[in-house]
Amino acid sequence: MAKIFIIEDDPLMIRMYEKTFKLSGYEVEMAFDGEEALSKLKDIKNKPTLILLDVMMPKMNGFDVLKGLKADAKMKDVPVVMLTNLAGESDAEKGIGMGAVTYLVKSQYDPKQVVDKIKEILSGYEKKESVPKVKAAVKDISK
């Protein structure tokens, strides 16, 4: 079963995405801020299939978490999807430039649509398509 690791500080968002992914048949693990996420992922036994990452969070923002993940040899190949309500294109580009697979604005999608997008990304990975190609395709769809 694919495991989604959600990094998100807002309880409303956590409950909503946790429920949606579980109802859609995914295993879900969570961290409530950036620091907690990095320390949890450091010692994780069962590596997540994909990480959903919020941007505006206390202690450590999403971009710094992303930097930490990409610097971690164990985690650097796990696809990261930025999921936020900051809707600036420069933010999206920054995230993708730093190695995120794509960038989704929460308010633009129903939670089920987010799951569908994740499913799409993961199937791309399963087909062993090259990462850049998937990136481009996903970026296109998300806009």
Next chain:
Amino acid sequence: MEIHGNSAEKELIGADATKLPFYFESGLDKFIRKALDGPARLNDPSRSGGEKFDTEISFISLAGAKGSFRRYLGVPADGKLVLMAQDITEQRRMEGDTEDYIRRIKEEQSQLLASINSLPLGFIIIDLKNNLLIENEATDRILGLSQFEGADIFLKGDVSLIEERLKGFFDLRANYEKCVKEKKAVDFKEVAFENKFLRIFLAPILSAKGARQEQEIIGVAILMEDITEAKVIERSREEFFAIASHELRTPLTAIRGNASLIEQFYAEKINDKEFSQMIKDVYDASVRLIGIVNDFLDISRLEQNKMEFKKENFDAAAMIQEVVRELGKVAAQKNLYLKEEESGISLPMIAADKNKTKQVLTNLIGNAVNYTREGGVSVKAEKEGDFLKICVSDTGVGISPENQTLLFRKFQQAGEKILTRDMTKSTGLGLYISKLMVESMGGTIGLAKSEPNKGSTFCFALPIAL
């Protein structure tokens, strides 16, 4: 005492000297008396200490009726008084003019200086030898220069004091030299200075335009504005929008998301039709509200020139297909067609921001679908000079001529007064946003034609990639 003389003083000859109009006031009476009494030794009333002179007297008098001035020079000789007269009317007039002129210049100068000094802007003039020619009080205040306190606005010495003050924040000399060398003004919109933000503007001062001579730079004028306050307001506004963007969207996302979860995953638990309708209403309301928040944020960014526009070349045909495909479902829900008309040519690449262009086309098609009850919407693109024109036509309600002028304005849905506006369709901001976006990308947008109950055609044109 009869006056003798030459013809130049005709009117005096033969007259009684004691009847001269200036006889008493001028002191002529005493003078004549003394002169006739013996050696003329007269007290000069203008000289203190009783110093004496013995020869001449001169006085100025109005002569005749024409308002002309004469200077008389009286020289005693052999018991007579030789009175010489000189017409000084012209000289007096010129003296008067010069006095007036100087007074006027002084007045103008003091007015000018007072205005320069009361300017809220720092104002400095430097000549080419680095002398500070003018430096006003606002400069002292902005830069916190106490050295110049109470000093005259003029000639405050060397500019190095100001250079020194700005050191580490702004290289005054380098920019001043650049300004002189390039003969053009330089504008620094935001210079951080200690805990302030300044705007510094340097402009070369050119000599007056001569017929033969080329204009030369004779100095540099520097304007300095304290923009700290404005900057703080701007920052808090930006922060407000970042917060609004995030903080408003998050709870709205939760409302939308949870309503959709109920509909998608718990539908079988809701047996009550009314209940399920209420959930649907909650969902629709949240989507609409998210749209409004997004519109407001778009507008504030566009109006403040804060929206980023990418410069990219993209395939117009593919972009149109994408939008038509995405909105096809919405049209189908209303039993309307949405089709792309063949243009007969292969469409060129457009030089603009692809996402913003999609947003504009989405808005036009969305409006067309909203205002159409039967029939449908068609999209057509064609080349027009260096532009690609994309038109969206519908078979909808149309817009009456008087309402057509109200389109593309902020909060203006044509045909509806404020209290009767149809808010279920949109905020009416879409066309306004589209206009700002298209214009920011160097294009144009407008209503091509519209007829009530027949339909409307809206077009926008964007530059073709070279």
